[in-house]
Every structure is written in C-alpha cells, then in structure tokens.
Amino acid sequence: MTAIKHALQRDIFTPNDERLLSIVNVCKAGKKKKNCFLCATVTTERPVQVRVVKVKKSDKGDFYKRQMAWELRDLAEVDAKDASKENPEFDLHFEKVYRWVASSTAEKNSFISCIWKLNQRYLRKKVEFVNVSSQLLEELPKAEESAPSGESQSVAGGDEDALDDYQELNAREEQDIEGMMEVCEYAISNAEAFAEKLSKELQVLDGANIHSIMASEKQVNILMQLLDEALSEVDTIEGKMSSYEEMLQSVKEQMDQISQSNRLIQISNTNNGKLLDEIQFLVNYMDLSKGHIRALQEGDLSSSKGIEACINASEALLQCMNVALRPGHEKLMAVKQQQHLFTELRDTFARRLTNHLNNVFVHQTYVDYMTRLYEREIKDFFEVAKIKMAGTAKEGKGNKFGLHGSSGKLTGSTSSLNKLAVQGSSSRRSQSSSLLDMGNMSASDLDVADRTKFDKIFEQVLSELEPLCLAEQDFISKFFKLQQHPTLAQVEVEESDGVVPSRQPPPGEYRHFISSTEKDMVRLMMNKVFQSIETELNSLIALGDKIDSFHSLYMLVKMSHHVWTAENVDPASYLSTTLGNVLVTVKRNFDKCISGQIRQMEEVKISKKSKVGILPFVAGFEEFAELAETIFRNAERRGDLDKAYVKLIRAVFMNVEKVANESQKTPRDVVMMENFHHIFSTLSHLKISCLETERREAKHKYTDHLQSYVINSLGQPLEKLNHFFEGVEARVAQGVREDEVSYQLAFNKQELRKVIKEYPGKEVKKGLDNLYKKVDKHLCEEESLLQVVWHSMQDEFIRQYKHFEGLIGRCYPGSGITMEFTIGDMLEYFSSIAQSH
Incomplete structure (x- = not known):
C-alpha cells in the first residue's frame, strides 16, 4: 500500500499541487468487484481545499487515473454502518449516497478518522458521522495497531502529524532516498529489514543528540553568572531608592515655605478684588456703547428707526453724565477723559439736530415742486424709449412710429424748467437737455439688427439719465450750501483768533460729520425728486426682457458699467444706489434667461422616424456663446457669464446623453459623437477659458464614442x-x-x-x-x-x-x-x- 500511495502522490496529486493524506482500497457495494481507491487530499496552496478523490487503474492496467473528485464541504454524512462490530462497509453522502466496501476494516477506520480530522480543522460546516465509535473520532483506530506493518504505514497518513507537518520531498531528498534504497537492495523486497536498519541509524543519531545536550553545561554556568549579576543590580537600585527618600524629605521643607507664601498671596488677592470692584463701578456707569456713540454722531434723523436710536443714545448719555462718583474718582485721568467725551458728544448731537430741523423746513418746498416737474418729463422720456424698443420687434412689418409728437411734448415742458434759472439751475438744465432729444433719433438707427438697436436704445437711456441726476445733485448741494456748516466756521474763527479749544478734534472728525450729514440730506432730496426713475427703469427692463430674453445680456453689461462709473464718482450717491437696485433686477432676469434655456433643453423631444443630427439646444448654445462673447468682451461682470456658461454646458452634456439614450432611429454613439464634436468645435473656436475642462471633456467623449461606433460597426x-x-x-x-x-x-x-x-x-x-x-x-x-x-x-x-x-x-x-x-x-x-x- 505504501508503494501505491507513493505512486499516486507522484503521478496524480503532485502535478495538481495536492497532498495525499489517506487512502482506502474500495469497491462499490452490491456490484461486480472493480477495485478503486478513495483518497483524502488537501491543496498545498492557501486557501486550503479539501477533497475526496476516486482513483482507479486504467483499462490497460499500467497506470492510475483520476476518475472523480468531491469537495469535502459538500459531504453531508459519513455512515460507518456499525460502531461496535468490525464491518468494512461505509457510505458517503454527497449530492447522492455512495456505498463502498473497503478491503479491510482497518483501512476504513483510518480513512474515516482522517476525514473527521480534516473536517474539524478546515470546515465550519461540520460533517455528521453516524455509527462511528467516539474512540475512532478522537485517535487512530486500535485496529490499525493489529494490522500488518505495511498497511499500518499506509493509513498513518491520516494522523495529526501528517496533517500538520507533511512536506513534499524535494529533488535532493528524493535522490538521497533512491541512493539509500539502491545501496540496500532488499529495501523493496524486505521492507521490515530496511525499516530495522533505519531504526538502528536513528538510535545512533539520538545518542549523538544526547551527547550534544550534555555538552551544553557551559551555557548553564553562564546563565547562573547572569543571575548573580542581576542580584547585584537589585542592590544598586535599593541604594538609589534610599537617596530618593532623603530628597523627598527636603521637598517637604520647601512645601512648608510655599504654604507661608500662599497666605501673602491671599492678602494680595483681597486687595485686587476691592480694586476690581471700583473699576467695575466706573465701567458700568460711565461706559457708553459704540452703538450709542454712532447714533449721536451720525444717526439718521429722518427715519423712525434712526430717531428711536438717537433718543435711546441721548438718554444713555444723560445717565452717564449725571452719575454720582465716589470720593477720589474725579482725580482719575480716565474719568476726566470720559467726561470730556460725553460733553463733545452732547454738543455734536445738538448741532446735528438743529441743522436737521432747519433743512426739513427749507428743503420741503423745493422738493415738492421739482418732484411733480420731473415726474412728467421722465414718464414721457421712458414712453418714447418703450415705443422705440417695441418698434425694433415690429419693424419687419414696415410700421413707423411718430416720435416727434412725443419729443415735442418733452420740449414743451422745458418752459417750466426755465423758471428755475433764477435759482441758479440754468447750467443744470443745459447739461440734461439731451434727454429731450431721444425722440429725434433718425430712422437710419433702425437699420441694424434688432438686438443691436435695443442695445443702443438702452445705452441712450442710461447715458441721458446719468448727467441729469448728477447735475441735479450738484445743484442741490451748491444751492442749499450744504458744504458749509456753522460749527466748522466757528472752529476756524476760534483757531484764527488764537483761542485753542479745550480738546483738539481728531483729524477728519468734523469733515466726517459734515460729509455724512450732507450725503444723507442730498440722498433724501434726490430720492423724492426722482422717485419715479427706478420704477420706470424696471418697467423698461421688463419690456426688453419680454421682447427677447437675450436682451438681459446687453442690459447686464450696460447697467454694470454705469453702476461702476457712478460708484467711482460717489459710491453713496442717489444715482449709484438707484442703478445698483436696478442692477439686481437685471441680474435676476439674466439668471431667468439661463434657467429658461436649461428648461428648453430638458423639454426637447426627438422624432422617432428621422435621424437626430445636431440637437437644437447644442446649436442654441453656440448661438448664445457667440452673442455673449461679443457682448461681454472686456465687461466688468464677466464672472456672471462664466458661471452661466458652466451651468449651460453641464445641462447640454446631460441632455445630449439623455437624447442619445432615448434615440431609436440613430445609434447612441452617433448622437454622442456628432453633438460632442460640434460642442468641441464651438469651444475651440470661441476659446472660453472657464470652459477649458469641458472642452477637453467634449473631445474625450467625441473620441470615445467615435471609437465605440467604429468598433461596433466593424x-x-x-x-x-x-x-x-x-x-x-x-x-x-x-x-x-x-x-x-x-x-x-x-x-x-x-x-x-x-x-x-x-x-x-x-x-x-x-x-x-x-x-x-x-x-x-x-x-x-x-x-x-x-x-x-x-x-x-x-x-x-x-x-x-x-x-x-x-x-x-x-x-x-x-x-x-x-x-x-x-x-x-x-x-x-x-x-x-x-x-x-
């Protein structure tokens, strides 16, 4: 059996990287006896695979061949038939039941024991063993001891050492064994004599090992010496511990000294607490918040919210000035400085309140009259602009508008404005007189494209409004002498007489006060005089957006430029504020235009009977980009366009893929290839820097789908x-x-x-x-x-x-x-x- 096992390992299992652990000679129960071998094997590579392999001789009988193999994890039950009597029959339950008869009971028991050990070691799902003695499942069967020596060696492969320590012979070991067997010619014919010879040689080697162990006495002596050295080290450590105890005693003395110092620190803390109470009193009752100071210096006296803030600040200032100081507080420098600040704030607020009350009564008559006058002029002016804008959309029908009637109406209104010449506004009216020429634009202006004509009209409107507002603001500021303030003149006179004020004002303090007051008053008057401009501008913008949503691009660029120009002149002016408010509406319309284009992309439907070609929203994006690049060249709001580009191009990409997936007539790769080629060409032509990533992505998609279409078609x-x-x-x-x-x-x-x-x-x-x-x-x-x-x-x-x-x-x-x-x-x-x- 040993020779057979060796032959099977060499010819069948070693080429498949498997290790043979146990073997049993069997035949099928109840049939004509055709002997074969059942082998228990494991793979040499991890994870380990455990199998039961059926091997039989070839028909010619000169070699063995592998007939069937079952995974051990598929084994459900092992039935040994009888646990008390010797019986060579046993069953293995895989996907069906296989009934076997072993050549001997010892071989059967050894094979079943090996299967049990493999199951315990490698499988989570445990195999059920039926009619098998418990002794057989714990150790090798006793029957194995009574078997002949050859059989005992053949089944010993199932023990635990074979499972754990078996290693395949390498080439050199195999040569040595073959050489030994050649020297002992009787090794094969008389296995017992060969085994006895090997046993004697093993005894000789064991004796040599014992002599080697006895020779290790020197190592034991060295170990004892090391133990002695360790004991001396322990004595050294005990000495150090004693010195540490002495150090701790000195630390105790130092801690006593620290305790004495802590009492002195407690006295100091008590004094500091009393000082903190005095400081807390001054901070609580003599501190005026920054909000109150700001309200007293520059609070808005024309609004209910500003008036309420000024009243609260005045009451807080009065409480700070009337606080009852404790003895000695008045000698502190910080208290003196704070009292001086309260006095200055009181005087400043009094001057501001006096000036405000004066301006309210003086300016009210002028504002009421000019509001009615400008309201008529502005309304007629914007009516002409709206007619010309609407004409751009209807010009294709040959309609002509009678603009001279409107311009005549505007010109007729100048007689009432001329009455203001005696008040010093003649120069202002001459600067804004071009506003009335809006209706005199020649018909040749309407020969250009509709969008360009709209751009000219919108620019004309903004260009005419700007000098009008600036001239009126300049007139109000000069006519009502808002730059000169009696308090500033008083300060200048005192300094010129050699009288030095009690405190030198910080640089720019009065200038800030006067500038802030002037701007607030001018802005308030301008808001009332031109209260209809913002409404009319929003109405004009709504009309332009209704005619063509792309007009929002022109309006965003033009309005942004005029806002930027107005802010450079005066960021807080009426013109800057009004145009800024209108710019928000224009930007909202621009965003709505972009959202509308994206919505149109999502709603595109393709015909099922015709090929797709270039999708309309792809061509539409090209039209939008070419127009936008022309409009936004060197514009201040280029960032808004770049953000819109990114939104549009991502929507284009997404909806191209959507249409390609839904296309029935045209292959998906063709839709993707053609449209992304068109997008890539558009972006390469326009050279839009913010879409460089999308340009490369479009090229990548075009190339990929071209290659895919080519491969699928070929x-x-x-x-x-x-x-x-x-x-x-x-x-x-x-x-x-x-x-x-x-x-x-x-x-x-x-x-x-x-x-x-x-x-x-x-x-x-x-x-x-x-x-x-x-x-x-x-x-x-x-x-x-x-x-x-x-x-x-x-x-x-x-x-x-x-x-x-x-x-x-x-x-x-x-x-x-x-x-x-x-x-x-x-x-x-x-x-x-x-x-x-």
Whole structure:
C-alpha cells in the first residue's frame, strides 16, 4: 500500500499541487468487484481545499487515473454502518449516497478518522458521522495497531502529524532516498529489514543528540553568572531608592515655605478684588456703547428707526453724565477723559439736530415742486424709449412710429424748467437737455439688427439719465450750501483768533460729520425728486426682457458699467444706489434667461422616424456663446457669464446623453459623437477659458464614442471571423497555451481555414460597401464626419487584421494559413468605396 500511495502522490496529486493524506482500497457495494481507491487530499496552496478523490487503474492496467473528485464541504454524512462490530462497509453522502466496501476494516477506520480530522480543522460546516465509535473520532483506530506493518504505514497518513507537518520531498531528498534504497537492495523486497536498519541509524543519531545536550553545561554556568549579576543590580537600585527618600524629605521643607507664601498671596488677592470692584463701578456707569456713540454722531434723523436710536443714545448719555462718583474718582485721568467725551458728544448731537430741523423746513418746498416737474418729463422720456424698443420687434412689418409728437411734448415742458434759472439751475438744465432729444433719433438707427438697436436704445437711456441726476445733485448741494456748516466756521474763527479749544478734534472728525450729514440730506432730496426713475427703469427692463430674453445680456453689461462709473464718482450717491437696485433686477432676469434655456433643453423631444443630427439646444448654445462673447468682451461682470456658461454646458452634456439614450432611429454613439464634436468645435473656436475642462471633456467623449461606433460597426462585415478569434482569445485567457489552441476541436486548423474561406476579398469589399451606406444613413450632413468615421474604420480594420495575423502566427505556427486578402487590398477597398460615393 505504501508503494501505491507513493505512486499516486507522484503521478496524480503532485502535478495538481495536492497532498495525499489517506487512502482506502474500495469497491462499490452490491456490484461486480472493480477495485478503486478513495483518497483524502488537501491543496498545498492557501486557501486550503479539501477533497475526496476516486482513483482507479486504467483499462490497460499500467497506470492510475483520476476518475472523480468531491469537495469535502459538500459531504453531508459519513455512515460507518456499525460502531461496535468490525464491518468494512461505509457510505458517503454527497449530492447522492455512495456505498463502498473497503478491503479491510482497518483501512476504513483510518480513512474515516482522517476525514473527521480534516473536517474539524478546515470546515465550519461540520460533517455528521453516524455509527462511528467516539474512540475512532478522537485517535487512530486500535485496529490499525493489529494490522500488518505495511498497511499500518499506509493509513498513518491520516494522523495529526501528517496533517500538520507533511512536506513534499524535494529533488535532493528524493535522490538521497533512491541512493539509500539502491545501496540496500532488499529495501523493496524486505521492507521490515530496511525499516530495522533505519531504526538502528536513528538510535545512533539520538545518542549523538544526547551527547550534544550534555555538552551544553557551559551555557548553564553562564546563565547562573547572569543571575548573580542581576542580584547585584537589585542592590544598586535599593541604594538609589534610599537617596530618593532623603530628597523627598527636603521637598517637604520647601512645601512648608510655599504654604507661608500662599497666605501673602491671599492678602494680595483681597486687595485686587476691592480694586476690581471700583473699576467695575466706573465701567458700568460711565461706559457708553459704540452703538450709542454712532447714533449721536451720525444717526439718521429722518427715519423712525434712526430717531428711536438717537433718543435711546441721548438718554444713555444723560445717565452717564449725571452719575454720582465716589470720593477720589474725579482725580482719575480716565474719568476726566470720559467726561470730556460725553460733553463733545452732547454738543455734536445738538448741532446735528438743529441743522436737521432747519433743512426739513427749507428743503420741503423745493422738493415738492421739482418732484411733480420731473415726474412728467421722465414718464414721457421712458414712453418714447418703450415705443422705440417695441418698434425694433415690429419693424419687419414696415410700421413707423411718430416720435416727434412725443419729443415735442418733452420740449414743451422745458418752459417750466426755465423758471428755475433764477435759482441758479440754468447750467443744470443745459447739461440734461439731451434727454429731450431721444425722440429725434433718425430712422437710419433702425437699420441694424434688432438686438443691436435695443442695445443702443438702452445705452441712450442710461447715458441721458446719468448727467441729469448728477447735475441735479450738484445743484442741490451748491444751492442749499450744504458744504458749509456753522460749527466748522466757528472752529476756524476760534483757531484764527488764537483761542485753542479745550480738546483738539481728531483729524477728519468734523469733515466726517459734515460729509455724512450732507450725503444723507442730498440722498433724501434726490430720492423724492426722482422717485419715479427706478420704477420706470424696471418697467423698461421688463419690456426688453419680454421682447427677447437675450436682451438681459446687453442690459447686464450696460447697467454694470454705469453702476461702476457712478460708484467711482460717489459710491453713496442717489444715482449709484438707484442703478445698483436696478442692477439686481437685471441680474435676476439674466439668471431667468439661463434657467429658461436649461428648461428648453430638458423639454426637447426627438422624432422617432428621422435621424437626430445636431440637437437644437447644442446649436442654441453656440448661438448664445457667440452673442455673449461679443457682448461681454472686456465687461466688468464677466464672472456672471462664466458661471452661466458652466451651468449651460453641464445641462447640454446631460441632455445630449439623455437624447442619445432615448434615440431609436440613430445609434447612441452617433448622437454622442456628432453633438460632442460640434460642442468641441464651438469651444475651440470661441476659446472660453472657464470652459477649458469641458472642452477637453467634449473631445474625450467625441473620441470615445467615435471609437465605440467604429468598433461596433466593424463587427458586421467579418462577423464569423470575429467570433472565431474571440473564441481563440477566450481559450488562451482560460489558461490554454497558445500553441495548443489548434488542438481544440472547435478551433483547429480545419475550422480556421473554413472560416477564412468565407471571406474572400470580394465579399469583404461588398460588406464594407454596405457598411459605408449604413454609416452614411446614420450621420448628419452638418458635421461632415463621414470621411473622419470612414478613415477611423480603416485604421481599426487594419489593426484587427494585424491582430488576427498575430493570433494565427502564435496559435497555428507553421500552418501556412493566411487571410484571403492583404492590407493593401483593404486600403484599396476603403479608398474606392469612399470615391464611388
């Protein structure tokens, strides 16, 4: 049995990286006795796979072959038939029950014991053992001891040492054993004598090992010496511990001294607490918040909220000034400075209140009159602008508008304005007189494109409003002498007389006060005089946006520029504030325009009966980008356009893929390829820096889908040949050597020749011609990608051809098999087909 086990390990299991642990000679129960072997094996690689393998001799009887194998994890039950009596029969329950009769009970027991140990060690799912003695499941069976020595050695492979320590002999060990067996010629014929000889040699080696152990007495002495040294180290440590105790005693004395110092610190803390109480009193009752100071210096006396803030600040200031100080507080420098600040704040607020009350009564008459006058002029002015804007949209019908009536009405209103000349406003009216020329624009201005004409009209409106507002603001400021303030003049006189004020005002304090008061008053008057401008501008903007949503691009650029110009002149002016408010509306319309385009993309529907071509929103994005680049060239709000570009292009990308997925007439790859090629061309032409990433992405998508379309389309002319070589590559991927593929029945040389003969040059050219016609039907004429696709197909066909030739050379060496056509033939086919169409 040992020789059989060795032969099976060498011929069957070693080539499969398996280790044979136990073997039993069996035959099927109840049938004609055909002996075979059941083997318990484990793999030498991890994770370990445990199997039961059935091995039998070949029909000629000269070698063994592997017939069946079962995974041990599939074993559900082992039935030994009888746990008390010797019985060679046993059953193994896999997917079905296999009944066996062993050549001996000892072999059966050894095999079952090995199966139990493998199950305990490697499997989570435990096998059920029936009619097996408990003693057999814990150790090797006693029957094994009574078996002949050859059988005992053959089944010993199932013990725990075999499972844990078995190692396959290497080449050198195998040579040594063969050499030993050659020296002992009787090793095979008389195994007992050979084993007895090996046992004697083992005793000799054991004796040598004992002598070696006895020679290690020197090492024991060295160990004892090390222990003595360790004891001396312990004595040293005890000495150090004593010195540490002395140090701790000195630390105790120092801690006593620290305790004395802590009492002194407590006295100091008490004094500091009393001082903190005095400081807290001054801070609580003599501190005025920054908000109250700001309200007293520059609070808005024209609004209810500002008046309330000023009242609260005045009451807080009064409480601070009337606080009852404790003895000695008045000598503190900080208290003196705070009292001086309260006095200055009181005087400043009094001057501001006096000036405000004076201005309210003086300015009210002027504001009421000018409000009614400007309201009529502005309304007529914007009416003319709206008529001309609407005319841009209706001009195609040949309508002409009578603008002279409106301009005459505007001109007639100047007589009332001339009455203000006696008040010093003649220069102001001359600066804004161009406002009345809006109706006199010649008809030639309407010959340009509608959007350009709208841009001119909107620019004209803003250009006429700007000097009018600035002139009126300048007149109000000069006429009411808001730059001169009696308090400032008083300070200047005192300084010129040599009288130095009690405190020098900080640089810019009075200037800040006067400037703030002047701006507030001027802004208040301008808001009342021109209260209709913002409403009329918003109405004009709504009309322009209704005519064409793209007008919001022009309005955003123009309005942003005028806001920027007004802020450079005076950031707090009425014009800057009003245009800034209107700019918010324009920006909102611009965002609405972008959202509308995205919504149109999402609502696009394609016809199921016609090919897709360039999608309307792709062409629409190109139109938008070209127009936007023209409008926003060197504009201040370029960032808004860049953000809109990103939103639009992402929506374009997403909806192109959506339409491609829904397309039934045109292949998905064609829709993606053509549209992303168009997007890439547009972005490359416009060179929009913020869309550089999207430009590269569009090129990548165009290239990928071009390649995908080419590969999928080329699979049709040589379909059987493609399938054949795909099968060849699959066999190689499964582990079949390339030079052995030709031995596969479905891929032998005869099958290869049969497939190649189905594709002579004439058939290949015919297939390519049909492919060209099909591609021509798929592609649209706008992008002109037919020749590009055809050239890519030519390159891919050549690549496949070379790949097929390489496979033939590697998998069918020396066969002399070649394709029915050459690369030169292919080039001629592609060229002639392209020229013929």
